[in-house]
Amino acid sequence: MLVDDDADDNFIHERVIKRSKAAEHVIAKQTGIEAIEYLKSNRENDRQPPDLIFLDINMPGMNGWEFLGEYEKLDEKSKSKAIIVMLTTSENPDDKMKAKAINLASDFKTKPLTQEMLEEIIEKYFKE
Numbered sequence: 001m002l003v004d005d006d007a008d009d010n011f012i013h014e015r016v017i018k019r020s021k022a023a024e025h026v027i028a029k030q031t032g033i034e035a036i037e038y039l040k041s042n043r044e045n046d047r048q049p050p051d052l053i054f055l056d057i058n059m060p061g062m063n064g065w066e067f068l069g070e071y072e073k074l075d076e077k078s079k080s081k082a083i084i085v086m087l088t089t090s091e092n093p094d095d096k097m098k099a100k101a102i103n104l105a106s107d108f109k110t111k112p113l114t115q116e117m118l119e120e121i122i123e124k125y126f127k128e
Contacts, residue, residue: 001050002028003035003067004087005059013054013087013113020118023052032062036070039078049080051126054087054113055105057095064088068104083125087111 002010010028017026027050029035035053042049057064064086071079085107086099099108106125109117 001035001038001053001082002026003032003053003059003064004028004056005030006056009056009111016113016115016118020115022118022122030059032059032064032067032070035067036062036074039071039074043075043078049078050082051080052121053082053084055084056111057086057088057090065098065102068102072104083107083121085109085121087113 002013004010004013007030010030014026014028017023027038029038039049041047055064055067059067062070068084071084083106084104086095086105087109088095089111091110096108099105107121109121
């Protein structure tokens with residue numbers, strides 16, 4: 001799942017994911033609110049939650065930090081054990097430290113998502 005208010009970033013990141021064949025489906029949401037509602041609807045529609053969420057920090061309405069707060073409130077079926085990677089243009093060291101302090105965020109990466117970055121994430125979190 002991609003959660004980013006920038007449609008161009010979502011388009012580029014979706015292409016990287018699809019070209020790598022790393023996912024069967026890529027869901028892109030342009031607001032944190034839309035993403036939370038989608039995750040809640042998974043439970044109602046008996047859909048599997050995403051395994052990986054790329055989350056932008058700076059978004060209008062509900063930023064990435066607020067998304068994490070709402071995500072934490074979801075029931076276990078809605079959120080499963082998704083790996084959440086903060087994917088942002090922010091190079092603010094405070095953001096990086098905050099992401100590390102939050103147990104929900106597994107990683108912090110700077111945009112854009114690259115093939116190499118995706119391979120590293122898959123190797124680190126999904127290698128069986």
